[in-house]
Amino acid sequence: xxxxxxxxxxxxxxxxxxxxxxxxxxxxxxxxxxxxxxxxxxxxxxxxxxxxxxxxxxxxxxxxxxxxxxxxxxxxxxxxxxxxxxxxxxxxxxxxxxxxxxxxxxxxxxxxxxxxxxxxxxxxxxxxxxxxxxxxxxxxxxxxxxxxxxxxxxxxxxxxxxxxxxxxxxxxxxxxxxxxxxxxxxxxxxxxxxxxxxxxxxxxxxxxxxxxxxxxxxxxxxxxxxxxxxxxxxxxxxxxxxxxxxxxxxxxxxxxxxxxxxxxxxxxxxxxxxxxxxxxxxxxxxxxxxxxxxxxxxxxxxxxxxxxxxxxxxxxxxxxxxxxxxxxxxxx
Amino acid sequence: xxxxxxxxxxxxxxxxxxxxxxxxxxxxxxxxxxxxxxxxxxxxxxxxxxxxxxxxxxxxxxxxxxxxxxxxxxxxxxxxxxxxxxxxxxxxxxxxxxxxxxxxxxxxxxxxxxxxxxxxxxxxxxxxxxxxxxxxxxxxxxxxxxxxxxxxxxxxxxxxxxxxxxxxxxxxxxxxxxxxxxxxxxxxxxxxxxxxxxxxxxxxxxxxxxxxxxxxxxxxxxxxxxxxxxxxxxxxxxxxxxxxxxxxxxxxxxxxxxxxxxxx
Numbered sequence: 001x002x003x004x005x006x007x008x009x010x011x012x013x014x015x016x017x018x019x020x021x022x023x024x025x026x027x028x029x030x031x032x033x034x035x036x037x038x039x040x041x042x043x044x045x046x047x048x049x050x051x052x053x054x055x056x057x058x059x060x061x062x063x064x065x066x067x068x069x070x071x072x073x074x075x076x077x078x079x080x081x082x083x084x085x086x087x088x089x090x091x092x093x094x095x096x097x098x099x100x101x102x103x104x105x106x107x108x109x110x111x112x113x114x115x116x117x118x119x120x121x122x123x124x125x126x127x128x129x130x131x132x133x134x135x136x137x138x139x140x141x142x143x144x145x146x147x148x149x150x151x152x153x154x155x156x157x158x159x160x161x162x163x164x165x166x167x168x169x170x171x172x173x174x175x176x177x178x179x180x181x182x183x184x185x186x187x188x189x190x191x192x193x194x195x196x197x198x199x200x201x202x203x204x205x206x207x208x209x210x211x212x213x214x215x216x217x218x219x220x221x222x223x224x225x226x227x228x229x230x231x232x233x234x235x236x237x238x239x240x241x242x243x244x245x246x247x248x249x250x251x252x253x254x255x256x257x258x259x260x261x262x263x264x265x266x267x268x269x270x271x272x273x274x275x276x277x278x279x280x281x282x283x284x285x286x287x288x289x290x291x292x293x294x295x296x297x298x299x300x301x302x303x304x305x306x307x308x309x310x311x312x313x314x315x316x317x318x319x320x321x322x323x324x325x326x327x328x329x330x331x332x
Numbered sequence: 333x334x335x336x337x338x339x340x341x342x343x344x345x346x347x348x349x350x351x352x353x354x355x356x357x358x359x360x361x362x363x364x365x366x367x368x369x370x371x372x373x374x375x376x377x378x379x380x381x382x383x384x385x386x387x388x389x390x391x392x393x394x395x396x397x398x399x400x401x402x403x404x405x406x407x408x409x410x411x412x413x414x415x416x417x418x419x420x421x422x423x424x425x426x427x428x429x430x431x432x433x434x435x436x437x438x439x440x441x442x443x444x445x446x447x448x449x450x451x452x453x454x455x456x457x458x459x460x461x462x463x464x465x466x467x468x469x470x471x472x473x474x475x476x477x478x479x480x481x482x483x484x485x486x487x488x489x490x491x492x493x494x495x496x497x498x499x500x501x502x503x504x505x506x507x508x509x510x511x512x513x514x515x516x517x518x519x520x521x522x523x524x525x526x527x528x529x530x531x532x533x534x535x536x537x538x539x540x541x542x543x544x545x546x547x548x549x550x551x552x553x554x555x556x557x558x559x560x561x562x563x564x565x566x567x568x569x570x571x572x573x574x575x576x577x578x579x580x581x582x583x584x585x586x587x588x589x590x591x592x593x594x595x596x
Contacts, residue, residue: 078438089429106439
C-alpha cells in the first residue's frame with residue numbers, strides 16, 4: 001500500500017441532481033490510525049463513508065480501501081471493512097445475541113465460531129446481561145454498542161463509524177469513546193465522522209474538516225486549534241442595549257475582536273486562559289454597572305473552528321436532495 | 333474472511349445467506365404472536381363471511397356449493413396478499429438502515445431479497461394451511477388429493493412470484509408509510525376484478541375482458557379446477573407461463589433496484 005495508507009480517497013465527486021454532496025474531496029487514512037472527519041450536518045460526511053463502504057457509487061475519484069478498488073473489488077472490500085452507520089442498524093425483534101450471530105453467519109463464519117465470537121463481543125461491550133433480551137428493550141446507548149459490536153464481528157482491518165455518538169447523552173457518549181479507543185488499540189484503521197470537535201479531538205490522530213463537499217482544513221487537533229483561542233467565554237448581557245458598550249470594555253481581554261450580537265445581547269470572547277479571564281469579565285462589567293444574565297466558560301466547538309477558518313458560522317442546512325415525488329428514493 | 337472465493341462457493345453462499353435472512357424474518361413473525369394471530373384470523377373471517385353472507389345468493393351462478401368455488405379463490409387472495417408484507421418489511425429494513433448493514437457485508441446480493449420473499453411465502457403457506465382446515469370444517473372436500481395438493485402448490489408458486497413484485501415496490505417507495513399503501517392498493521383491482529369470489533360472466537364487457545385474462549383469474553381458475561379434481565393441462569400451462577413471466581420480469585428488477593438503492 002502506498003505510503004501505508006489504508007484509506008485513499010482522491011478527488012471524490014458525488015452529485016445528487018444539482019446538489020454537489022462531494023465536490024473533489026481527498027482524504028488519506030493512515031493504517032492503524034484514527035482519521036476524524038469533522039463537519040456540520042450536510043457537509044458530505046455520510047456520503048463519503050457510504051462511498052468508501054461500497055454502498056454508493058461515486059461520480060468520480062480514485063478510491064482504494066485496504067489497497068482494494070471500491071468499484072471493482074466490492075466483495076473483497078466488504079470482507080475487510082466494518083461499518084456502523086448513523087442509525088443503529090440492528091434488528092429490534094431479535095435478541096442482541098441473535099443479531100451478532102446472524103451477522104457472523106453472513107460473514108460466512110461457521111455457526112459455532114459465530115457463537116463464540118458473539119459471546120466474546122457481548123462481554124467486551126458490556127451487553128452480556130441483556131444478551132438474550134429483544135433489542136427493542138435496549139437503551140439508545142446499548143443499541144449503539146450492539147451496532148458497533150456487529151461492525152467488528154469479523155475483526156475487520158478497517159472500520160467506518162458514522163457519527164457513532166450522535167443522539168447519545170453525555171454519559172453514554174463518554175462510555176462510547178472508551179469503547180472506540182479499545183477497538184483501535186489493536187491496530188484497526190478507523191474513519192470516524194462527527195459533528196463534535198471535542199469528539200474528534202478525543203479520538204482522532206488526524207482531523208479533516210469538510211463543509212459543503214469540500215475539505216476546508218486538515219491536521220491534528222492541536223494544529224487545528226493552534227490558530228484558535230484555548231477557551232471561549234459566552235456572555236449574555238441583561239440589557240441588550242449595553243452590548244456594544246460591554247464589547248468594547250472587554251476588548252483588552254482578547255486578541256481578536258469580541259463577537260457581538262446586539263439583538264440578543266450576546267458577547268463571545270476568545271481567551272487564552274478562561275479561568276483567569278472570567279474574573280476579569282465580571283470585574284470590568286460590574287465596574288460599569290452592566291448586569292450579566294448568563295456567563296459560560298467553554299472549550300472551542302466546531303462552530304469556533306469554522307469561524308476561525310471561514311470567518312462564517314456554520315449554516316445549518318438540509319443538504320438532503322429533495323424527494324422526488326412518490327417514487328425515487330435518493331440518498332443523502 | 334476468505335480472500336478469493338470460488339464461483340461454486342459463492343453459489344452455495346447464496347443459499348446459506350438466504351437461509352440466514354429467512355430465519356431472521358420468520359423469527360420476527362413468530363415473536364409477534366399477535367401479528368400472526370390476526371394475520372390468520374382475517375382471511376379465515378373472510379372465508380366464513382363470504383361463505384355464509386354471500387354464499388346463498390351466489391350459489392346458483394357458481395354451480396352449486398359456493399365453498400367449492402370460494403375456498404380455492406380465497407387461497408389465491410391470501411397468498412398474494414403475502415406480498416404486502418414483503419413491501420412493508422423490505423421498506424422498513426431500508427429506512428432503519430438494515431439494508432445498509434447487509435450491503436456492507438460480503439454476503440450474496442440476492443439473499444436479502446430471497447430471504448424476505450421466501451419467508452413471506454412460508455408465512456402465506458402457513459395461513460392457507462389454516463384456511464384449508466377451516467374450509468374442511470365447513471364442508472370443503474378434495475375430489476382428488478393429488479391434484480388438490482398440486483393446486484395448492486400452484487397457488488404458493490404464484491404467491492411467491494407476487495412477493496417479488498412486492499419486493500420491487502418496497503425498494504422503490506420512499507418510506508414505510510407510503511409502503512403501507514403502495515403494498516396493497518394495486519392488489520384490490522386484481523383480486524376483486526377476478527374470478528376469485530364470483531364468476532366473471534355477470535361483469536360488464538370491458539371489465540369481464542380484463543377480469544378473465546388477468547393473471548389472478550387465470551391462476552385462480554387453474555387452482556380451482558385442480559382442487560376440485562379437474563386437470564386441464566392448457567389452463568395449467570397458461571398459469572405457469574404467468575408465474576414464470578412474473579419471475580422473469582420482477583426478480584431482476586428487484587435485484588437491480590436493490591443494488592442501487594440507497595436508504596435515507
